[in-house]
Amino acid sequence: MPSMVPTGRKDAGKTFQFINCRLIRGGKIVKDDLWVRDAKIINPEPVFFDEKIRANVVIDCNDALICPGFIDVQINGGFGYDFSSDIANLQEAMSVVAKGILATGVTSFCPTIVTSPASVYHQILPRIERTSGGPEGASILGLHLEGPFISPEKKGAHPLQFIRGFENGLKTVEEVYGRLDNVAMVTIAPELPGATDVIDGLVSRGIVVSAGHSSGNLDSGEAAVNCGASFITHLFNAMLPFHHRDPGLVGLLTSRHIKHPVHYGIIADGMHTHPAALRIAHRTHPKGLVLVTDAMAAMGLGEGEHTLGQFQVTVQGKRALLQGTETLAGSIVTMDECIRHFIHDAGVSIVEGIEAATLHPAQAMGIKHLKGTLDFGTDADFVFLCDKGPLKVLHTFIAGECVYSANDAHSLKPVHRNFSEEVMIK
Template identity: 75%
Template sequence: MPSITSTTPPCGNLPTHTDTTIYQFINCRLVRRGRIVKDDFWVRGGKILNPEPVFYVEKLQADVKVDCHDALICPGFLDIQINGGYGYDFSSDIDKLEEGLAAVAKGVLATGVTSFLPTLVTSPKSVYHQVIPRIKKTPGGPGGASILGVHVEGPFISPAKKGAHPLQYLEGVEEGMSKVLDVYGSIDNIAKITIAPELPGAQEVIRHLSSRGIVVSVGHSSSNLEEGEAAANNGATFITHLFNAMLPFHHRDPGLVGLLTSRLISHPVHYGIISDGIHTHPAALRIAHRAHPQGIVLVTDAMAAMGLGDGVHQIGQMKVLVEGRKARLVDFDTLAGSVVTMDDCVRHFINGAGVSLVEAIDAATLHPARVMGIDHLKGTLEYGTDADFVLVLDKGPLKVLNTFIAGECVYSASDAPNLTFTQKSPSDI
């Protein structure tokens, strides 16, 4: 029977998807299992579909075929450290928290991010008590990217490596979990926490938090390697923005950097890298990647100024001056977050570290999903996982064209090629 063929504005008029509609993306390439393959891509009910059972068992064909014009399909990016953006700061704009979360969730779709972890920097107890209960895990959709929970970066960090965190609000953990609960009020919505492992009482806290399923990251720390290894063996699995706010590498005690190649820990650790050309020199990117390529996780550490111009902005309780692409504390020569976006991190990682496109995409997708324990759902194009994916142009600098969440198009670049689709006619259905 005849079919209905239509050329649409970018993504805008693709047929509304239902739980039973089968989409077949054709004329595309996929980032799958560490390489780029030429294949069709199938989606149904918000999940990535294995077409073989559909053909041979269900005896069904695609309801809608979408021509991707040779675009590359990769998993949606995950940003597991972001302080705010587009004029909103999660730690200080308390009265506008929901508005800010919505603005960032919507804005990051243009950068290929389909899931993120709002980060709270060191703040007064009252801020944690007001904010943490209001940042809940939220599925993504047309309104914006998924929220994976809260990342609390402090206040249990080293005064000597506080970075842009206000000294007067730092806390110790000599009292153990009772202190943690007193400061945060509740840990129910916390998915990830950064802590300095050398603080008295920190090792027991790390053990307890990891047993609760919270990702424990070591950072903002003066820790030596032995203390870092103890933290890893007690359940820590991540390093917060490697090289920044920690002891520099030393050949007699490499500090937390030494965890990348340690043989005395029970499991490999992952580590965050701010790949913006400012926080981490390209040579440091190359060193880290070559030491532990499967552990690298690209993070933006973006602040309220992301998406805005130069000027004075906020990060937590501190004022930040942004000039060019560099953000520094007002009146101090201290880096304070970044203004980089995740797609730019991927591009800079490729250029600065000399890695392949697939390696860079894995560092923004599969690796952060593994850190958060959700790689069975996100960060991959494996069958049965969430259909969160991005169409990108990879001929030249990587460019995000279209972003999909649960199989639904939620963003299209203004200059993205029109997606064309072929839909079954009513007599075919």
């Protein structure tokens, strides 16, 4: 039987009240109703006291846990598509991945392009624009460019021949990338000569700068942060290991010499980060932890041969390896799996686990006023979860519209309606 839930433009002006649910709001789980109108979460008090009306539709949520939609700021592809190499099928790749990740609770993401020739950036960057999500897929927040301005010594799964330095500062960046207006985040190695000037220039354009793929020490990391860098790309991976006399970029989590705290990405797939390291990071700086998938083309497919940028990747079990090596090359994990790993391995609460995929990435990207919470006035991007056992995504909503329902999820049926139109999705 179809679910009777908001379905988009024809519901403009209608007010929806979700009852019999629990909300993640204000850092805790609260028993409350969720009110939605015109793609936003609204405060019900003015509806009652000023407008003096009832909701047009009241929907019973069967005691589901409702949280903000998940945000993934580092994803290289999935379902057989690689954003850095599938240039001829780029729009198809974006469409398939944006649609596919709805089932994992992701409502917004940053398509990530790994180190590539300048010609690749010039073809890709103008074609991937920021888009609002809906039934066709999750919202695109802008591109994450991971390279080519990184350390050759900490290249990971990035091709050495395309790694660059800042020969002419920001001018080199513009020459390599071409257009920057669709870019939301750039990962660079902060120890590169000229990095601080480049960071300042990128941040002045509203681009989030992340330190990563770096052989730099703590001093270079602190200099980068004090010039505007605010993120660390996949902490512990592709950087100097923590050392008690020079903690490297990991030391930024506790540094007293930076102007503002940093956020940092963690790949909680059970492969990239040992549970003990995950616990250390969380207990050191819990409010900065951002779960990322770093997923590549094999995500959603399983074992076999796949592509990541300029490389072939072999997936064995749960590991994605550069072909013929033991070098990890992205992951095949989904965001809901990351949250489950994080909760289990770090011993954190459900709220802490979910905030690492919602509130924290929204803060890192400067969009907390729009996404990452269920606060009044924010976008109505939210996820219904079953928390009786391991967390499971039941329904995903974008802009107040149901865009995904699990096959075994309870139908969302209205218990009260004040208008005659049919409000259903297939």
